[in-house]
Amino acid sequence: MTMKTLKRILHIAGNDLRIMVSDKVYFFWSLAFPVLFIVLFGLLYKGGGNGPAVAELTVVNRDQGRWGAYFLEKVKSPGVEIKAVDEEPEAYNRLLVLPADFSAKIEARAAQSLALKKREDASTEAAARVEARLFQAIARVISELVLYGEGDLLKFWDGHPEFRELVRVKTRFPENTVTVVPGGFDHSIPGATVQFIMMMVMIYGGVTVMEDRKKGVMGRMLFSPLSTGGLFQAKLLGRWAMGMIQALILFVVGKVFFKLDLGNVRLSLLVIAVFALAMAALSVFIGSLVGKEDLIIGLAVLLANVFAALGGCWWPIEVVPAGVRQAGMISPAYWAMDALHKLRFFQGDFAAILPHLGVLLGLSAVLSGLAARYFKIRD
Amino acid sequence: MLEIKSLTKSYGDVLALDHFSLELKKGEVLGLLGPNGAGKTTLISILAGSLRDFTGGVSFLGKDLFSDRSLKNRMGIVPQDMAFYEELNAADNLLFWGGLYDVPRADLKKRAAEILEMVELSGRSKEPVKNFSGGMKRRLNTAIGLLHKPDLLLLDEPTVGIDVQAKVSILDLIRKVGAAGTGVIFTTHQLAEVEDTCSRIAIMDRGRILAQGTLVELIRLVGEKDIVEITGEFAAAAFSEALVDLDGDGVELLSASDNQAALAVSDTDRIPKILDRLFRRKLAVTDLKIKTPNLEAVFLKLTGRSLRD
Numbered sequence: 156m157t158m159k160t161l162k163r164i165l166h167i168a169g170n171d172l173r174i175m176v177s178d179k180v181y182f183f184w185s186l187a188f189p190v191l192f193i194v195l196f197g198l199l200y201k202g203g204g205n206g207p208a209v210a211e212l213t214v215v216n217r218d219q220g221r222w223g224a225y226f227l228e229k230v231k232s233p234g235v236e237i238k239a240v241d242e243e244p245e246a247y248n249r250l251l252v253l254p255a256d257f258s259a260k261i262e263a264r265a266a267q268s269l270a271l272k273k274r275e276d277a278s279t280e281a282a283a284r285v286e287a288r289l290f291q292a293i294a295r296v297i298s299e300l301v302l303y304g305e306g307d308l309l310k311f312w313d314g315h316p317e318f319r320e321l322v323r324v325k326t327r328f329p330e331n332t333v334t335v336v337p338g339g340f341d342h343s344i345p346g347a348t349v350q351f352i353m354m355m356v357m358i359y360g361g362v363t364v365m366e367d368r369k370k371g372v373m374g375r376m377l378f379s380p381l382s383t384g385g386l387f388q389a390k391l392l393g394r395w396a397m398g399m400i401q402a403l404i405l406f407v408v409g410k411v412f413f414k415l416d417l418g419n420v421r422l423s424l425l426v427i428a429v430f431a432l433a434m435a436a437l438s439v440f441i442g443s444l445v446g447k448e449d450l451i452i453g454l455a456v457l458l459a460n461v462f463a464a465l466g467g468c469w470w471p472i473e474v475v476p477a478g479v480r481q482a483g484m485i486s487p488a489y490w491a492m493d494a495l496h497k498l499r500f501f502q503g504d505f506a507a508i509l510p511h512l513g514v515l516l517g518l519s520a521v522l523s524g525l526a527a528r529y530f531k532i533r534d
Numbered sequence: 535m536l537e538i539k540s541l542t543k544s545y546g547d548v549l550a551l552d553h554f555s556l557e558l559k560k561g562e563v564l565g566l567l568g569p570n571g572a573g574k575t576t577l578i579s580i581l582a583g584s585l586r587d588f589t590g591g592v593s594f595l596g597k598d599l600f601s602d603r604s605l606k607n608r609m610g611i612v613p614q615d616m617a618f619y620e621e622l623n624a625a626d627n628l629l630f631w632g633g634l635y636d637v638p639r640a641d642l643k644k645r646a647a648e649i650l651e652m653v654e655l656s657g658r659s660k661e662p663v664k665n666f667s668g669g670m671k672r673r674l675n676t677a678i679g680l681l682h683k684p685d686l687l688l689l690d691e692p693t694v695g696i697d698v699q700a701k702v703s704i705l706d707l708i709r710k711v712g713a714a715g716t717g718v719i720f721t722t723h724q725l726a727e728v729e730d731t732c733s734r735i736a737i738m739d740r741g742r743i744l745a746q747g748t749l750v751e752l753i754r755l756v757g758e759k760d761i762v763e764i765t766g767e768f769a770a771a772a773f774s775e776a777l778v779d780l781d782g783d784g785v786e787l788l789s790a791s792d793n794q795a796a797l798a799v800s801d802t803d804r805i806p807k808i809l810d811r812l813f814r815r816k817l818a819v820t821d822l823k824i825k826t827p828n829l830e831a832v833f834l835k836l837t838g839r840s841l842r843d
C-alpha cells in the first residue's frame with residue numbers, strides 16, 4: 156500500500172467519523188443510553204453483594220466428641236447463620252455434615268475431609284462466604300490446638316506440616332468461580348460497551364454504507380485514484396474506529412464517574428479492538444445487503460440486544476446455568492465479555508484470553524471476507 | 535488529448551454504445567446531445583471507470599486511460615446524481631472530495647475558496663448542504679468535479695431540473711473552464727444549452743454519433759430550409775402518406791408521430807400545398823409553426839425524434 160492510498164483511506168474513514176460525531180442524536184445513543192444500562196445492570200448485579208445478607212448453613216453434627224460443637228461455634232458469624240438439624244434434610248441451601256469421628260480424627264491428628272454441598276440454584280456468592288468462613292474456623296481451631304499444645308505458632312507450622320492439612324473442605328463449585336461473581340460497574344461498563352459497540356457500529360456504520368451507495372457517494376469516490384479495495388478498507392477502518400470511539404467514551408466515563416477497573420487496560424483494549432473489527436465487518440456486510448434504513452436499524456437493535464443478553468453483557472454469564480452459558484457462545488459478545496471478565500475478575504493474563512482473541516479474530520476474518528465479497532458500491 | 539476509439543457496450547440485448555468514437559482537444563467544450571437512452575450516461579460511466587465489460591479503447595493525455603490509475607487525478611467527473619454529503623457544509627464537502635485527489639492540502643483550501651466564488655456559493659459555504667435549494671446543490675455538485683483542476687471535465691446532464699439562474703451559472707462555469715484550457719464534455723437534452731456554450735456539438739443516438747461540428751456546420755446539414763412544425767389530430771402513417779407526392783418537391787419530412795410532425799421546406803410558399811393535402815385527407819391541423827433552421831431541425835433530421843424537455 157502506498158502512502159497516497161493510505162492517506163485516502165484515512166481521509167475517508169476520518170470523514171465518516173466526523174459526520175457521525177457531529178450528529179446531534181449521536182451523543183444520546185452513544186453516551187446517555189449506555190450509561191442508563193451501566194447504572195441499571197451495575198446496581199442490579201452489585202459486585203460482591205448479590206447474595207443474601209445472611210447466609211444460612213444447615214449443619215448435621217454427628218460428631219461424638221467435643222470438637223464438632225467447638226468448630227461450629229467458630230463458624231458462627233454475623234454473615235453466617237447456622238441451622239442445626241439431626242438428619243440430612245431434603246431441602247437446604249448449603250449443607251455441612253460433621254462425621255461421627257470428627258473429634259477423634261482431630262485428636263489423632265489424622266487428615267479428614269468435610270463436604271460443603273450447595274443447592275444448585277442457591278447463591279454462589281453466599282456459598283463462597285460460608286466457605287471462607289469455614290476456612291477461617293478451621294484455621295482458628297488449628298491455631299488454638301497449636302497454641303494450647305505447643306505454644307509457639309510460627310515454629311509449630313515449620314515442624315508440623317501435617318497440621319495444615321488437618322481438615323480440608325471439599326466444595327462442588329466450578330473452579331475459579333467459587334469466590335468471585337463478576338458484578339457491579341466493573342461488569343456493567345464493559346457490558347454496555349460491548350453492547351453499544353455492536354449497536355452503534357451496525358446502525359451508524361451499516362446505514363451510512365447503504366446511504367453512501369444509494370446517493371452515489373461511494374461511486375463518486377472511485378472517480379478519484381482510489382481503488383475499490385481501498386474504499387472497502389476505508390469503510391472498514393471507519394467503522395472499526397466508530398466502535399473504538401464508543402469504547403473510549405464509556406471507559407473514560409466509567410473511570411471518571413464509576414471508578415472503573417478493567418484489570419488490565421491494554422489487554423482489555425486489545426479485546427475491544429478485535430471485537431470492534433468483527434462488528435465493523437458485519438456493519439459493512441449489512442450495509443451492502445440491506446437497502447432500507449429501518450431494516451438496518453431493526454436488525455442492528457435486534458442482533459445487538461440478543462447478542463448482549465446471550466453473551467453476558469447484562470447479567471454476568473457466571474450466574475446463568477451451564478446450558479445457557481454454552482448457548483451464549485454463539486454470541487460474539489460472549490467472547491469479548493468472557494475475556495474482559497477473565498482480565499478483571501479472574502486474574503487472567505494474555506494466555507487466558509488467547510482463545511477468545513482467536514475466536515474473535517476468526518470471526519473478523521470470516522465477516523470481512525463476506526463483507527468484501529458482497530461489498531456493493533452502486534445500486 | 536482524449537481519443538475514444540470504437541467503444542462498444544451492451545446490456546444484454548441492448549446496445550448502449552455502438553462503436554462510438556470521438557476526439558477532444560485541450561480547451562474544447564463539446565456538447566453531447568442525445569435523446570433518452572442514446573447512451574450518454576453509458577459513455578460517461580465508462581470514461582469515469584465505473585462501468586466494465588466493454589470493448590474499444592480510450593487514450594487520455596497519450597496514455598491508456600484504463601491502465602494508469604493516476605490519470606484519474608487529471609479527470610473531473612460530475613455525475614447526474616447529486617453525490618455529496620448533505621450533512622457537511624459546502625466548503626467541507628469540497629475539502630473532502632478534493633482530498634481524495636493528490637492535491638496538497640494548502641492548495642486545496644485556496645482552490646475551494648476560488649471555486650465557491652465561481653459557483654456563487656461563497657456566501658453560504660458554511661451552511662449544511664441539506665438546506666440548499668436544488669440549483670445550489672447542482673452548482674456544488676459541479677464544483678466538486680473541478681476542485682483538482684482536471685484537464686478533462688465530464689458532466690452528465692449538469693443542468694437537469696434546475697431554475698434558469700442556476701442553469702446560466704453552470705453553463706457560464708463550463709465556458710470559463712473551457713476557456714482556461716480544460717477539455718469539457720457535457721451531455722444534455724437541451725438544445726439551447728449547447729447552442730451558446732459549446733465550441734463543438736455532437737449529436738448521438740442509439741450508441742453512435744450521427745453528426746458533429748460547430749453549430750453553423752451542423753445547421754448547414756439541413757440546408758437553407760425553414761422548419762414547419764405541425765400539431766393536429768392525425769396518425770403518423772396517414773400524415774406521411776398524405777404528403778408523399780410532395781417529397782422531393784421542396785418538402786422534406788423530418789419526423790412524423792401521431793398528432794405531431796416536422797417538415798423542412800425550401801420555401802414557405804410550400805405551406806399552402808401541404809395544408810391542402812392534409813385537409814383533403816381530413817387530417818385536422820390545430821397548430822402550425824414556422825422556424826428558421828436551427829439545431830432542433832438538425833436533430834429532427836438526424837434522429838427522426840425530438841428531444842425530451
Ligand SMILES: Nc1ncnc2c1ncn2[C@@H]1O[C@H](COP(=O)(O)OP(=O)(O)OP(=O)(O)O)[C@@H](O)[C@H]1O
Pocket residue numbers: 545548549550568569570571572573574575576577
Ligand atoms: N444498467 C443497465 N441495465 C440495462 N440496460 C441499461 C442499463 N443502463 C442503461 N441501459 C440501457 O442502455 C441504453 C443507454 O442508456 P444511457 O443511460 O446511457 O442513456 P442516456 O443517453 O444517458 O439516456 P438519458 O437521457 O435518459 O439519461 C438505454 O437503452 C438503457 O435502457
Ligand SMILES: [Mg+2]
Pocket residue numbers: 574575576614690
Ligand atoms: Mg443519462
